[in-house]
Each structure stands twice: as C-alpha cells, then as structure tokens.
Amino acid sequence: MATAADTIEALAQRDYEYGFVTDVEQDTAPPGLSEEIIAFISAKKNEPQWMLDWRLDAYRGWLKMVEPEWANVRYEPVDYQSICYYAAPKSDDDRPKSLDEIDPEILATYEKLGIPLKEQEMLAGVAVDAVFDSVSVATTFREKLSELGVIFCSFSEAVQDHPELVRKYLGTVVPRRDNFFAALNSAVFSDGSFVYIPKGVRCPMELSTYFRINAMNTGQFERTLIIADEGSYVSYLEGCTAPMRDENQLHAAVVELVAHEDARIKYSTVQNWYPGDKEGVGGIYNFVTKRGLCEGRRSKISWTQVETGSAVTWKYPSCILKGDDSVGEFYSVAVSNNRQQADTGTKMIHVGKRTSSTIVSKGISAGEGQNTYRGSVRILRSAEDARNFSQCDSMLIGDRCGAHTFPYIDVANPSAQMEHEASTSKIGEDQIFYCNQRGIETEDAVSMIVNGFCKEVFRELPMEFAVEAQKLLEVSLEGSVG
C-alpha cells in the first residue's frame, strides 16, 4: 500500500518528468490531447505510475493509427484536439435546482416512459434529495455484496483499492492498442465500472450502473471491466432507457469481460443517447469496443443490447471462445430513425473445442435511418466441432430508410456446423390495415408489430428492462408512420 508521502512524491516527479504546468487545482483540462493532458488526468485521479504508463503507451499507439472508415456510416470528422478530455463533475451550484429548469421535451419523454419523479430528477441531474436517496440505496447494496466478496465499484476506486486485479486483467481482452477508438479510450478514460465475482458466487442481484451513484456523468470515455471467477454468475445492466443528453459529442467506451471456468456473464445494455434532431443536427457519436473472453471451460458470455439512441453507432460486442465447450451469445435490437446511422453486430471467435455461439440481430430502420448489421464468425483450426447459429432480420418502416447486412464467415475447421438465416421485411400496409380493422390505431399497430419482431431479443433481457425497452421502442419510433 502506497503511503500518502509516496503518492505526493510520485505526483511531484510526474510534473517534473513531463514538464507539466497546468494548475492541478483546475477542474477542467484545456482542449486538446497530449502526454501532458494524459498526465493531468492521471494525476487528478491520483493514479499509480503503472496506470499512467499504460495510458501513455496507448496514446503513443493511437498517434500512429488512423480512424477506421470501413463502417457504413457518414459523419463530420471529429477534431480530437478540440475536445476537453477531463472535466470534474458539476458542482451542485451548476446543477438545475428543480425539474422546472429542464427542457419540457425531455420531461415529456420521461413521462411517456413512466419514469418516477425522483428518478427523473436524478437523470436530469437535479441537485436534490433524490441523489441522497440513491446514495443510501447504493450503500445498502454494496454492503450486501461485500459480504459475498463481490467487488462492485467505480473504475477509479478499483485502481486505488484493487490494483492487483486491475493490473492483472486490464487490457487482456481489449489490448490498449486494439483499435483507434479503444486506444483513445485507454489513453484518456474517465471512469466506469469494475466488477469482480469470486469463485462459486452467484451474484444475488442484477448489477446496474444505476445503483452506482458516481456512474452518472462518467463522461465520454467510459471503461468497464468485469471478471467472473470460476463457477460464478453475474448479470450486469448498463445504461438506462431515459434519454441521456450529453454535451460531449464523441463517446468511445471500452468494456472487457473475463469469464473463467464454468462462469457465466450476462451483459445487457440499453443505449439511448441523444440521437440528434430530425434533420440530423447534434447527436452523439457512439464508438464502442466491447469484448468478452470465455477463458475457462464451459464458460458463457451473453450480450444483449437495445440500441435506440446516438446519431452514429459503431459497436460490435464480441466473444472470444477460448475455453473448450464455452458459449457466446449476442442478441441485438438496433433502431435507426430520422437521420440515425447504426453499424453494429458482433464477432464470435471460436478457439476451443465444441464451442458454440448464437447471434440474433434485429435491425429496424425508419425515416431516413440507415441500419447495418456487420458480423463475423471465425472458426479457428483448433475449434473442433464448433457450432454457430446466426439470424439477422431487418425491418423497414417507410421507403426512405435502408438496411444492410455484412455477415463474414471464416471456417478453418471442417467439423464446424454453421447456420445462417436472414430476412428483410417491410411493415406492410396489409399488417397495419389488419390491425386498424380490428380497431387498433396505426401508431399502436406499428409498435405492436415492431415489438413482435424483436421478441426473441427482449425475452433475453431482465424482466423490468424488457418492459422498459418495449416502451422505449414505441417512443423512438413515434411518428415514423403516416
């Protein structure tokens, strides 16, 4: 354990080492990215030297990389030197004092989603009791979890309190120079979640960022690391169905999952970042790297995602099936309405024997939205008797949107069994008229038809999330027909 004196000394040295001049009292870094800025972030977080070195190596790698252009999305180039890479959370003085100060349009959406008032205040960042309530809720949960040896904390806390675990696993699934956005994240990540489930423990509750109070405003470069030790189980929920507004246009998160022998990780996401207005102005660019490693035998990782937000989505939650008999799953609903663009899918890399993977992707395009499924299934030579089942369905609403599918299959072992199904359907006037004739209005008919289309994915979501997701889809597609 480092003493306070050591830490201070390390900080002092660092300033010297990098000729760092920025006032440490300052809460926001000046725009731009450099080794100095990275050192500033690291110092702000009071990180050990190895963490800083790790960030710097990622940054040096990033400098040599070019932004990927292969995705089927178009957007204005990002000026990486104009972004502020560190900003302290807003103080209470800067926060809205009550919901009266919040954009009525956002409140209307909360209303439609049926979000309780207290929760609305929290989501909108109102500085009131709601926050204190949730602090106590969070504390209660944490105590219960720690009795079982489960670690669930912010990434920054983990670096301080569990450095051995972070050092052992960080970057083992998504290397710090993995790709352009992952390298950027590795250099400047702000915060995120850390989860460790000890051997044989079945985590008794869904772990949700919602209960981790400092997960709010984790910023644009979120970093999550989840480790399930032998024979353990955890279900993790990321995001929330309420629309999340953020001043930062670029979001580049990294999520790493490690499942040891007989461990199971279920990771569910509802992503509803601001998609921009109807003309495509504003909106978040969401460039995420999510990958899970089925390290041990019979381990299982299951990704379920409902992607309704963001102007541009670039996201491929993947599984490396290393352990024999390990299982990877990917269930996805991606919606692109108005001018939204989504290029999303998965990679299943079969390494171990008798590994199996399942992919179910549902893409919905409305307005002028463009929806792309991009998936890759690789069966390596070592993967004897591997199996994959893929199903990619697209639904079009209206005639100005698009659906695209790019499935890549690469088999190096002839014992593999591969199944691939794909369909594209249009919400037919026939279907809508049929519903109308039974007394159901067009908007309700569309939401019913779309929910039916997504059913196989929704049933993978934890119960209450599934209900919210259905409502969310309704709101996202509002006004897309007629």
Added chain:
Amino acid sequence: MLRVSDLHARVEEQEILRGVNLEVKAGEVHAVMGPNGSGKSTLAQVLAGREDYEVTAGSLELDGEDLQEMAPEERAHAGLFLAFQYPVEIPGVGNSYFLKAAVNATRKARGEQELDAMDFLQLLRERAKLVDVDEALLRRPVNEGFSGGEKKRNEILQMAVLEPRLAVLDETDSGLDIDALKTVAAGVNALRNEDRAFVVITHYQRLLNYIVPDHVHVLLDGRIVRSGGSGLAHELEAKGYAGFNGGPAAA
C-alpha cells in the same frame, strides 16, 4: 343497418364497382355471390375503408353514419368487422395479446372501461369454446405458421370476441376442406342474433348450405344483377354465372 347506394369505386384508375345498391337490416344474413373479378372483394375492402380503394360516387352508411368519413379503426369501433380472405401474419405478437389490444382499443374508443387481463382471458376462453377453437391457437403468434383452416377459424374467433354489429365475411370458405368449412359455419351460426347482421361474400354455393342466408345477391361486373332468397344460390349452382350475363340488372 347498412345502406350502400349507387356505390362506384376504383383501384388504380380501374373502375371495379359500378353502382352497387345493398340494404342490410339487423338480424339478417346476406350472401353476395359472384365470379372472380366481379368486385366481391373490392366491396369488402371498401366497406372496411382500405386506403387504395377510392370511392368515386355513391354512399355507404352504417346505422346512419357516413362510413366514408371514418378511418378504418373508427369503422371497427362502430361495429364493423371484416373477416379477411387472406388473414395477415404478425410474427412475434401473441394471438391473445393482439385480441386484447383490439378489444380494449374498441372499448376505449366507445368510452367503456378497458378489460383487465383476468376478465379478458375469461371472455377469450368463453368465446373460443363457443366457436370451437383450440386454446393452443390463442398462445401462438397472430396467424404465423397457421394452416389455411386455422387462419379462417382465427378470423371467426376474433369476430366472436369483438362482437361486431355487422360482420363481412370475405370468401371465408376459400381453401377450406369440408370439415373446416362446417366448423367455420357453425361458429358463424353461433353468433347469429337479431341485433347482428352478416354479409357473406362467396364464390360458391357450398358455404350457404351451412350458413343459410336470408337474401342472396349476384354480383357481376361491379353491379348486383339479381337478388332473391336462399333458393337463388341453388339456381346459381345449377346454371353457373354465365346464365346471368346480360340478365336484368336489379339495380
């Protein structure tokens, strides 16, 4: 109850209905018979308010209300039901969920209290029994993977649950074997009462052996050329539609 006067309608510039007159009173069963292309299905679609069918002249009234002023769902709320010739599949949407949405949308539009899950289930079970539909059908997605016979029976079940004032059956007999035909007909007969009217559209007389109509109309070339009692159907069966060509127009 239903009054159709001098109805002209077209689809994509082609005039299909050319002056149809039809009056249906509560408690009556009317059969509209005609060969392919005579305009039978167009009449059904126009009554239900399908967008692609344009009414160019004439009027449609249900209980004195002008149907042309009403959207398809409003017509449904007013008690008009169409049993589709080709029932549509809605993958992933449970049959009973769909019906509950339909029932409650209608109740809501009429200012009635919506049914909760328990009450609805009770209603659904009771009606399924009435029209002899297996409960397993209720749990499957709407028409998805249904056989031709199952789809038609499902239409009758929906009708039984929605309890329309006026039910229009569009070639409900097509594609049914004799056993399925009997079940469907029995379902319809179980729903006959003095407040409800039926318009049974069919190509063949066969269905009318089981659903005995009060009135039979022969539709040819977009006009009703002859009307009569149930005996007219048998006459048609014997002579074929050719015998009515150039016959006196009842219009």
